[in-house]
Amino acid sequence: MKRFYQTWDCPECGKKENEEQFCSECGAKAPNRILKFCQKCQKKATPDEKFCQDCGQKLSTIQIHDNYIKFDPSIEHINMISRELFAAKTLDEAFECVDKYNSDKRFSHKDWRLPTLEELGFIYQISKILPDLLANHTIFWSSTEESTEKNKTKPLVADFLFCFLGESQDKEIPNNVILIR
Ligand SMILES: [Zn+2]
Numbered sequence: 095m096k097r098f099y100q101t102w103d104c105p106e107c108g109k110k111e112n113e114e115q116f117c118s119e120c121g122a123k124a125p126n127r128i129l130k131f132c133q134k135c136q137k138k139a140t141p142d143e144k145f146c147q148d149c150g151q152k153l154s155t156i157q158i159h160d161n162y163i164k165f166d167p168s169i170e171h172i173n174m175i176s177r178e179l180f181a182a183k184t185l186d187e188a189f190e191c192v193d194k195y196n197s198d199k200r201f202s203h204k205d206w207r208l209p210t211l212e213e214l215g216f217i218y219q220i221s222k223i224l225p226d227l228l229a230n231h232t233i234f235w236s237s238t239e240e241s242t243e244k245n246k247t248k249p250l251v252a253d254f255l256f257c258f259l260g261e262s263q264d265k266e267i268p269n270n271v272i273l274i275r
Protein backbone atom coordinates (compact mmCIF):
# COMPACT_ATOMS: atom_id res chain seq x y z
CA MET A 95 0.00 0.00 0.00
CA LYS A 96 1.20 3.46 -0.87
CA ARG A 97 2.31 5.30 2.21
CA PHE A 98 0.76 8.70 2.68
CA TYR A 99 3.39 11.41 2.38
CA GLN A 100 2.68 13.01 5.73
CA THR A 101 0.69 12.43 8.88
CA TRP A 102 -2.91 13.51 9.11
CA ASP A 103 -5.38 13.98 11.97
CA CYS A 104 -8.56 11.97 11.51
CA PRO A 105 -11.56 14.27 10.93
CA GLU A 106 -13.99 11.52 11.97
CA CYS A 107 -12.65 10.34 15.33
CA GLY A 108 -9.94 12.90 16.08
CA LYS A 109 -7.06 10.43 16.16
CA LYS A 110 -3.83 12.37 15.81
CA GLU A 111 -1.01 11.65 13.40
CA ASN A 112 -2.28 8.82 11.28
CA GLU A 113 0.35 7.71 8.82
CA GLU A 114 -1.46 5.29 6.55
CA GLN A 115 -4.26 5.61 4.01
CA PHE A 116 -6.93 4.75 6.57
CA CYS A 117 -7.37 5.84 10.18
CA SER A 118 -6.08 3.13 12.52
CA GLU A 119 -8.80 4.05 15.02
CA CYS A 120 -11.98 4.28 12.92
CA GLY A 121 -11.09 3.38 9.33
CA ALA A 122 -11.81 6.82 7.83
CA LYS A 123 -10.00 7.49 4.55
CA ALA A 124 -6.97 9.80 4.45
CA PRO A 125 -7.35 13.14 2.70
CA ASN A 126 -6.51 13.18 -1.01
CA ARG A 127 -4.30 16.16 -0.57
CA ILE A 128 -3.00 18.40 2.21
CA LEU A 129 -2.30 22.05 1.60
CA LYS A 130 -0.71 24.66 3.80
CA PHE A 131 -2.22 28.10 3.78
CA CYS A 132 -1.24 31.49 5.21
CA GLN A 133 -4.34 33.17 6.61
CA LYS A 134 -2.62 36.53 6.57
CA CYS A 135 -1.28 36.57 3.00
CA GLN A 136 -3.92 34.11 1.76
CA LYS A 137 -1.19 32.22 -0.01
CA LYS A 138 -0.73 28.54 -0.62
CA ALA A 139 2.39 26.86 0.75
CA THR A 140 3.86 23.39 0.36
CA PRO A 141 2.83 20.66 2.86
CA ASP A 142 6.25 20.55 4.56
CA GLU A 143 6.41 24.31 5.27
CA LYS A 144 5.42 25.37 8.77
CA PHE A 145 5.63 29.16 8.63
CA CYS A 146 4.82 31.62 5.85
CA GLN A 147 7.94 32.68 4.01
CA ASP A 148 6.44 36.11 3.32
CA CYS A 149 5.14 37.13 6.73
CA GLY A 150 6.27 34.55 9.31
CA GLN A 151 2.70 33.56 10.26
CA LYS A 152 2.20 29.94 11.33
CA LEU A 153 0.61 28.14 8.39
CA SER A 154 -2.80 26.47 8.61
CA THR A 155 -3.48 23.00 7.25
CA ILE A 156 -6.24 22.25 4.76
CA GLN A 157 -7.20 18.61 4.19
CA ILE A 158 -8.83 17.97 0.82
CA HIS A 159 -11.17 14.98 0.94
CA ASP A 160 -13.45 13.63 -1.78
CA ASN A 161 -16.56 15.16 -0.30
CA TYR A 162 -15.41 17.87 2.05
CA ILE A 163 -12.58 20.16 3.04
CA LYS A 164 -11.32 20.15 6.60
CA PHE A 165 -9.36 22.91 8.32
CA ASP A 166 -7.18 22.80 11.40
CA PRO A 167 -8.35 24.74 14.49
CA SER A 168 -6.17 27.75 13.64
CA ILE A 169 -8.85 28.66 11.10
CA GLU A 170 -11.53 30.29 13.21
CA HIS A 171 -15.24 29.57 12.86
CA ILE A 172 -15.09 27.17 9.92
CA ASN A 173 -13.96 23.61 10.47
CA MET A 174 -15.37 21.87 7.38
CA ILE A 175 -16.83 22.86 4.03
CA SER A 176 -18.95 20.35 2.14
CA ARG A 177 -17.97 20.03 -1.50
CA GLU A 178 -21.55 19.22 -2.43
CA LEU A 179 -23.05 22.42 -3.83
CA PHE A 180 -26.77 22.98 -4.18
CA ALA A 181 -27.91 25.15 -7.07
CA ALA A 182 -31.09 27.18 -7.46
CA LYS A 183 -32.49 27.03 -3.93
CA THR A 184 -34.76 29.57 -2.29
CA LEU A 185 -33.69 30.53 1.22
CA ASP A 186 -36.23 28.12 2.76
CA GLU A 187 -34.88 25.33 0.55
CA ALA A 188 -31.36 26.28 1.62
CA PHE A 189 -32.36 25.72 5.25
CA GLU A 190 -33.94 22.42 4.25
CA CYS A 191 -30.52 21.36 2.88
CA VAL A 192 -29.02 22.25 6.27
CA ASP A 193 -31.70 20.26 8.14
CA LYS A 194 -31.21 17.26 5.87
CA TYR A 195 -27.45 17.30 6.45
CA ASN A 196 -27.95 17.43 10.20
CA SER A 197 -30.63 14.75 10.37
CA ASP A 198 -28.44 12.50 8.18
CA LYS A 199 -25.36 13.33 10.33
CA ARG A 200 -23.51 13.99 7.11
CA PHE A 201 -19.79 13.15 7.39
CA SER A 202 -20.44 12.24 11.05
CA HIS A 203 -21.56 15.71 12.13
CA LYS A 204 -24.85 17.36 12.90
CA ASP A 205 -23.85 21.00 13.27
CA TRP A 206 -23.95 21.95 9.60
CA ARG A 207 -25.12 25.45 8.80
CA LEU A 208 -25.13 28.19 6.20
CA PRO A 209 -22.03 30.38 6.27
CA THR A 210 -22.24 33.97 7.45
CA LEU A 211 -21.34 36.69 4.99
CA GLU A 212 -17.90 36.98 6.52
CA GLU A 213 -17.37 33.23 6.23
CA LEU A 214 -18.40 33.36 2.58
CA GLY A 215 -15.64 35.94 2.13
CA PHE A 216 -13.21 33.43 3.59
CA ILE A 217 -14.57 30.66 1.35
CA TYR A 218 -13.95 32.93 -1.62
CA GLN A 219 -10.29 33.31 -0.57
CA ILE A 220 -9.99 29.53 -0.24
CA SER A 221 -11.55 29.07 -3.68
CA LYS A 222 -8.60 30.96 -5.13
CA ILE A 223 -6.26 28.19 -4.03
CA LEU A 224 -8.86 25.45 -4.69
CA PRO A 225 -10.41 26.56 -7.95
CA ASP A 226 -12.88 23.68 -8.21
CA LEU A 227 -14.44 24.46 -4.81
CA LEU A 228 -17.21 26.71 -6.12
CA ALA A 229 -17.56 24.96 -9.49
CA ASN A 230 -18.32 28.22 -11.32
CA HIS A 231 -21.26 28.97 -9.05
CA THR A 232 -21.24 32.63 -8.14
CA ILE A 233 -24.11 33.76 -5.88
CA PHE A 234 -24.48 32.08 -2.48
CA TRP A 235 -26.93 32.45 0.39
CA SER A 236 -25.49 33.59 3.68
CA SER A 237 -27.06 33.25 7.13
CA THR A 238 -26.55 36.98 7.65
CA GLU A 239 -29.56 39.26 7.52
CA GLU A 240 -29.88 42.99 7.27
CA SER A 241 -32.70 44.78 9.01
CA THR A 242 -34.74 46.98 6.76
CA GLU A 243 -37.88 48.61 8.12
CA LYS A 244 -39.27 48.02 11.58
CA ASN A 245 -39.07 44.35 12.56
CA LYS A 246 -38.21 43.28 9.04
CA THR A 247 -35.07 41.58 7.84
CA LYS A 248 -33.71 40.71 4.44
CA PRO A 249 -31.29 37.87 3.79
CA LEU A 250 -27.95 38.72 2.25
CA VAL A 251 -26.01 36.94 -0.48
CA ALA A 252 -22.40 36.97 -1.62
CA ASP A 253 -21.85 37.55 -5.30
CA PHE A 254 -18.42 36.22 -6.17
CA LEU A 255 -18.68 37.15 -9.84
CA PHE A 256 -18.70 40.83 -8.94
CA CYS A 257 -16.80 40.30 -5.66
CA PHE A 258 -19.74 41.75 -3.77
CA LEU A 259 -20.47 40.65 -0.22
CA GLY A 260 -23.81 41.55 1.24
CA GLU A 261 -26.40 42.18 -1.42
CA SER A 262 -29.88 41.89 0.06
CA GLN A 263 -32.17 39.54 -1.77
CA ASP A 264 -35.74 38.33 -1.79
CA LYS A 265 -35.77 34.92 -0.11
CA GLU A 266 -37.82 33.43 -2.95
CA ILE A 267 -35.03 34.04 -5.47
CA PRO A 268 -33.05 30.86 -6.20
CA ASN A 269 -29.37 31.02 -5.31
CA ASN A 270 -26.57 28.58 -4.61
CA VAL A 271 -25.92 26.91 -1.29
CA ILE A 272 -22.66 25.80 0.29
CA LEU A 273 -22.71 24.19 3.73
CA ILE A 274 -20.17 24.49 6.50
CA ARG A 275 -19.73 23.49 10.09
ZN1 LIG B 1 -10.50 8.02 12.78
Ligand SMILES: [Zn+2]
Nearest residue numbers: 132135146149
Ligand atom coordinates in the same frame (compact mmCIF):
# COMPACT_ATOMS: atom_id res chain seq x y z
ZN1 LIG C 1 1.93 35.04 5.14
